[in-house]
Every structure is written in structure tokens, then in C-alpha cells.
Amino acid sequence: MISSRDNARIKWLFKLQSKKYRDQSNSFLVYGEHSLEEAKKNGFTLEIYTSNPNKEGLLISEELMRELSLTETPSDVLAICKKKEYPTLSNKILMLDDVQDPGNLGTLIRSAVGFGFSTIIASHQTVDFYHERTIRATQGNIFYASLIKAPLIERIEQLKKLGYKVYATSSYGSLKLKEIIPSDKLVLVLGNEGQGIKQEILDLADYKVMIETSHIESLNVGVAGSIIMYEWQV
Amino acid sequence: MISSRDNARIKWLFKLQSKKYRDQSNSFLVYGEHSLEEAKKNGFTLEIYTSNPNKEGLLISEELMRELSLTETPSDVLAICKKKEYPTLSNKILMLDDVQDPGNLGTLIRSAVGFGFSTIIASHQTVDFYHERTIRATQGNIFYASLIKAPLIERIEQLKKLGYKVYATSSYGSLKLKEIIPSDKLVLVLGNEGQGIKQEILDLADYKVMIETSHIESLNVGVAGSIIMYEWQV
Incomplete structure (x- = not known):
């Protein structure tokens, strides 16, 4: 379980909270079960982090999950998600x-x-x-x-x-x-x-x-x- | 010009940022010129505070105005506004x-x-x-x-x-x-x-x-x- 803010992956998660790093890496953060499901359903590539040992993903401490969360009621999963372009234009x-x-x-x-x-x-x-x-x-x-x-x-x-x-x-x-x-x-x-x-x-x-x-x-x-x-x- | 947070009126302004005191006093805070104008136009009773000596209202320091403001770009006027009920129901x-x-x-x-x-x-x-x-x-x-x-x-x-x-x-x-x-x-x-x-x-x-x-x-x-x-x- 990762519990240190100095861990390189955790540092990267914090960086992805700013547009600069999202633009550079062509990826973004997704929070919560519902969003993760929708991302998977649509074939987005995910790297999942969780504070729940029973869930899929790299385990991180609850404290880190709370710090990474931007809402008052943090979920127990988040993921780095690769941006994806759909090739066709809608009418x-x-x-x-x-x-x-x-x-x-x-x-x-x-x-x-x-x-x-x-x-x-x-x-x-x-x-x-x-x-x-x-x-x-x-x-x-x-x-x-x-x-x-x-x-x-x-x-x-x-x-x-x-x-x-x-x-x-x-x-x-x-x-x-x-x-x-x-x-x-x-x-x-x-x-x-x-x-x-x-x-x-x-x-x-x-x-x-x-x-x-x-x-x-x-x-x-x-x-x-x-x-x-x-x-x-x- | 009022510049102290300990001033009784200023303390009251801060209190009105919470629902409890708005409910008790049947009044609320209004920020910015546009809202003040609309309030006046509709006959709401106002007690105006401003950090601009050229404007109508009780003069307070810019620092206090900034502290009282809840947005990144504070306006230079605010007012205590009495709640008012309209007697008829719309269809x-x-x-x-x-x-x-x-x-x-x-x-x-x-x-x-x-x-x-x-x-x-x-x-x-x-x-x-x-x-x-x-x-x-x-x-x-x-x-x-x-x-x-x-x-x-x-x-x-x-x-x-x-x-x-x-x-x-x-x-x-x-x-x-x-x-x-x-x-x-x-x-x-x-x-x-x-x-x-x-x-x-x-x-x-x-x-x-x-x-x-x-x-x-x-x-x-x-x-x-x-x-x-x-x-x-x-």
C-alpha cells in the first residue's frame, strides 16, 4: 500500500490536478465508481488507484485518497484516464x-x-x-x-x-x-x-x-x- | 470609515453569511451593483456598505470588503437586504x-x-x-x-x-x-x-x-x- 506523498506515482496524481500536466500527458483524473464504469464501457485506458483493498487497482492509503479528492465526500477509487478522440463528427x-x-x-x-x-x-x-x-x-x-x-x-x-x-x-x-x-x-x-x-x-x-x-x-x-x-x- | 473587524456592524455582516442569522433576522446579503439595482427597483429595503468613497453607503475599508466578499473578484458594494414576501401566487x-x-x-x-x-x-x-x-x-x-x-x-x-x-x-x-x-x-x-x-x-x-x-x-x-x-x- 502506498501511503507517502513522496511516491512518484502519487506526485504525478497531484500534478494531474492542473491543466498543464493534463495537456502534456494527454490524460486526466477520474473520480468515483460511476465515472470509472462509464470510462471502461467506452474503451478509455485507465490506471486505477483505490483505498479499498477489495477493489481493483493499486492500493493507496485512505489519507492519500482524501488528500487527492477535491470534494467533501471522497470516493474510494480514482484513475488516470487517457484522452481519446472519436474520429467522426456528429451531424x-x-x-x-x-x-x-x-x-x-x-x-x-x-x-x-x-x-x-x-x-x-x-x-x-x-x-x-x-x-x-x-x-x-x-x-x-x-x-x-x-x-x-x-x-x-x-x-x-x-x-x-x-x-x-x-x-x-x-x-x-x-x-x-x-x-x-x-x-x-x-x-x-x-x-x-x-x-x-x-x-x-x-x-x-x-x-x-x-x-x-x-x-x-x-x-x-x-x-x-x-x-x-x-x-x-x- | 470602518476598518475594524470588531466593529459591531461588520461582525453582523459576517454573521449574515450563515443561514442561521439570515433566518433569525429575516435578512440577507447582496453583493455588487447589478443586484443592488434590481433590489431597489423591486422595493427591497437595503442597508448599503461600500469601499468606494464616491458611492452611496456606509464606507468600509477595501480590506474588509475583500474579507466579506466570497468571490475572487470582490465588488465594491454590498448590502443587508430585508426579505420580502409577494402576497399572490403565480398561476x-x-x-x-x-x-x-x-x-x-x-x-x-x-x-x-x-x-x-x-x-x-x-x-x-x-x-x-x-x-x-x-x-x-x-x-x-x-x-x-x-x-x-x-x-x-x-x-x-x-x-x-x-x-x-x-x-x-x-x-x-x-x-x-x-x-x-x-x-x-x-x-x-x-x-x-x-x-x-x-x-x-x-x-x-x-x-x-x-x-x-x-x-x-x-x-x-x-x-x-x-x-x-x-x-x-x-
């Missing part, structure tokens, strides 16, 4: 321009998987897909999504050539959600929590969509995106 | 059975106001309406909602006598959201993030609603509730 794509909150990102991934928008393309300034709070908010659905970071303008231009129509959300949108018949191949673009979508990306959109509400200017980005994906679900 | 009511996460609660309040579900009734085990993270997630919309804590079973029985129909969300629901024509007067019940709605409350529902998704069991409760309120908006 409905979710695109995120600088979404900042890990919880919002996780909620969006969860809803996107639920409504068949399984390819998600995010700007480099969007919070890390593999942030612990993001993964937690996906409730295991992250392993069903194809997650891509890319410069959005370039990607939009490529996708248009492939026949995708681009729908941007905007409180000044001209089309009301209830009145839209969505294209078969489409990209839904959502923006930053404070600033919305950048003007140069709005300019590339084929359509600007708004969700009608009684009197508030805007909905939470996770909610707005989920409502539109619900309406347009595959 | 569409949102009811929450033990929602736990302050962010989810705030998102739901924001969406409820947006879609005309302005009366929100929550069980006593639901997280505090006036939790700092809840208020933040409402983005100023909390001042438009009528927020009630009550025993749900009693309330459901009263509301049924007033002609309200009760719709409970359930992944085993028999009615698909897209196929429902909602009643004019209705109560939408959402449950706890992990457990869903308690059986004794489910038993009182007139209808059980599900949102169809491609393959996941459930959506985030803030998203699920928002999608239904969007469909049934006033």
Missing part, C-alpha cells in the same frame, strides 16, 4: 466560444450527449474539458462526447464547406427558437457567460437565435444551450 | 423537493422568473434561497421571485383545492414533455439531485413528466426544470 455539433465556468461546461456536455450533439468544439480560451468540476457535472457522460479544442473561426469555415449551417445564440437574435426548423447538419454556437459570442464569430453565423423569455435579458448559458439542443435533438 | 408555480446545490437553485430561480413561474415553493431541506452562490446564480432575478419555504405535502393539498394540477418530473414518467398540453394553473415539482422526488410527493402528482433524451438517464435538475418551464412558459 449536430455544439461549439463553445470561451465558456468560463467548469460547472456550466459540464452541464452542457451532459445535455449535449443527452440530445445527440456528441461532437463538442471549444475555443482554446474555454475552460478545460477535463477540469475536475467539469467532469463531475457531466455525471459520467463525458466519455460519450467527442471533445475538440480548436480555433473557432477556422473550424466554422471548414464546417460550412461540409454543409453545416451555423446558428449563434444572441439576445438580439432575429429568429425565435420556437419558429426555427433546424438544418440536418448544424453547429450551435454558445458564448462566454459575461460577453456572449465574439463579434467576428457572430458575423460568420448563418442564423442568430434567441430564446423568448418574459422579462430577463438572458438565461444561464448551460440552460440556454440545453433548451436549444432539446428543441433540435437528434 | 405557474415551481416546487422544489430538497434541491441541494446552491448553483442549481439559483439557475432555477433565474429561469423561473424568465418563464413566468414567479412563485417558488421549496421544502425546508432545500438549500437556502439566500445562499450567496444561489443569489449570484440568479443574476439579479431573485428580486422578482416570490420565495416560500413550506412543507410540500400540505401545500400540494392546498394548491389542488385552488385548482392547480401537479406535474412531477420522473425518469419513469408516463408523459413525454412534447406531448403535454399544460393546465392553466399548475405546479411543476422537481426533486433532489441524487434521489429525485420523494415517493410520498410523487404519489400526490396528477401527472408524471419525462424529458426524452437519446441515452442518458437524467439531465441536471436546473436544466430539466428550465426546459419544462420553457415549454410551458406564461
Whole structure:
């Protein structure tokens, strides 16, 4: 059983809590039984650590498990998981321009998987897909999504050539959600929590969509995106 | 200018960060210009504190303001705000059975106001309406909602006598959201993030609603509730 923080594997686990090392190693941490199961089911490569001698994985002390955990109620398993790319694009794509909150990102991934928008393309300034709070908010659905970071303008231009129509959300949108018949191949673009979508990306959109509400200017980005994906679900 | 943590008013501000004192005094803390404006617009009574000598309010030091702030980027105003009850019930009511996460609660309040579900009734085990993270997630919309804590079973029985129909969300629901024509007067019940709605409350529902998704069991409760309120908006 490993019980020292100085152990090289344990040091590496702590390092993987930061984006820098996740990017370098193309891997990330997964906590809890449910997420581990979903990862296995989808063929992700795992290196499992546990504080429970009856479970599969390298045994580490409960104290270390607690320290490695980022929640108040630590689970007894975690794993290093290799990132994996799915090669095909879904016909409905979710695109995120600088979404900042890990919880919002996780909620969006969860809803996107639920409504068949399984390819998600995010700007480099969007919070890390593999942030612990993001993964937690996906409730295991992250392993069903194809997650891509890319410069959005370039990607939009490529996708248009492939026949995708681009729908941007905007409180000044001209089309009301209830009145839209969505294209078969489409990209839904959502923006930053404070600033919305950048003007140069709005300019590339084929359509600007708004969700009608009684009197508030805007909905939470996770909610707005989920409502539109619900309406347009595959 | 107040700069000591031992000042009685400052001590009281710190106390109001806990639910106990908010309950006792029937008041809560509000941070930032936008929330203050919305509170004023809706006639809430405020006692304002600021670290900016050019702003309205009792002047306190920047250091105290930082300490009182619960976010990384503190604003320069905060206020003690008296709770206020709106006397009438909206025709569409949102009811929450033990929602736990302050962010989810705030998102739901924001969406409820947006879609005309302005009366929100929550069980006593639901997280505090006036939790700092809840208020933040409402983005100023909390001042438009009528927020009630009550025993749900009693309330459901009263509301049924007033002609309200009760719709409970359930992944085993028999009615698909897209196929429902909602009643004019209705109560939408959402449950706890992990457990869903308690059986004794489910038993009182007139209808059980599900949102169809491609393959996941459930959506985030803030998203699920928002999608239904969007469909049934006033």
C-alpha cells in the first residue's frame, strides 16, 4: 500500500490536478465508481488507484485518497484516464466560444450527449474539458462526447464547406427558437457567460437565435444551450 | 470609515453569511451593483456598505470588503437586504423537493422568473434561497421571485383545492414533455439531485413528466426544470 506523498506515482496524481500536466500527458483524473464504469464501457485506458483493498487497482492509503479528492465526500477509487478522440463528427455539433465556468461546461456536455450533439468544439480560451468540476457535472457522460479544442473561426469555415449551417445564440437574435426548423447538419454556437459570442464569430453565423423569455435579458448559458439542443435533438 | 473587524456592524455582516442569522433576522446579503439595482427597483429595503468613497453607503475599508466578499473578484458594494414576501401566487408555480446545490437553485430561480413561474415553493431541506452562490446564480432575478419555504405535502393539498394540477418530473414518467398540453394553473415539482422526488410527493402528482433524451438517464435538475418551464412558459 502506498501511503507517502513522496511516491512518484502519487506526485504525478497531484500534478494531474492542473491543466498543464493534463495537456502534456494527454490524460486526466477520474473520480468515483460511476465515472470509472462509464470510462471502461467506452474503451478509455485507465490506471486505477483505490483505498479499498477489495477493489481493483493499486492500493493507496485512505489519507492519500482524501488528500487527492477535491470534494467533501471522497470516493474510494480514482484513475488516470487517457484522452481519446472519436474520429467522426456528429451531424449536430455544439461549439463553445470561451465558456468560463467548469460547472456550466459540464452541464452542457451532459445535455449535449443527452440530445445527440456528441461532437463538442471549444475555443482554446474555454475552460478545460477535463477540469475536475467539469467532469463531475457531466455525471459520467463525458466519455460519450467527442471533445475538440480548436480555433473557432477556422473550424466554422471548414464546417460550412461540409454543409453545416451555423446558428449563434444572441439576445438580439432575429429568429425565435420556437419558429426555427433546424438544418440536418448544424453547429450551435454558445458564448462566454459575461460577453456572449465574439463579434467576428457572430458575423460568420448563418442564423442568430434567441430564446423568448418574459422579462430577463438572458438565461444561464448551460440552460440556454440545453433548451436549444432539446428543441433540435437528434 | 470602518476598518475594524470588531466593529459591531461588520461582525453582523459576517454573521449574515450563515443561514442561521439570515433566518433569525429575516435578512440577507447582496453583493455588487447589478443586484443592488434590481433590489431597489423591486422595493427591497437595503442597508448599503461600500469601499468606494464616491458611492452611496456606509464606507468600509477595501480590506474588509475583500474579507466579506466570497468571490475572487470582490465588488465594491454590498448590502443587508430585508426579505420580502409577494402576497399572490403565480398561476405557474415551481416546487422544489430538497434541491441541494446552491448553483442549481439559483439557475432555477433565474429561469423561473424568465418563464413566468414567479412563485417558488421549496421544502425546508432545500438549500437556502439566500445562499450567496444561489443569489449570484440568479443574476439579479431573485428580486422578482416570490420565495416560500413550506412543507410540500400540505401545500400540494392546498394548491389542488385552488385548482392547480401537479406535474412531477420522473425518469419513469408516463408523459413525454412534447406531448403535454399544460393546465392553466399548475405546479411543476422537481426533486433532489441524487434521489429525485420523494415517493410520498410523487404519489400526490396528477401527472408524471419525462424529458426524452437519446441515452442518458437524467439531465441536471436546473436544466430539466428550465426546459419544462420553457415549454410551458406564461
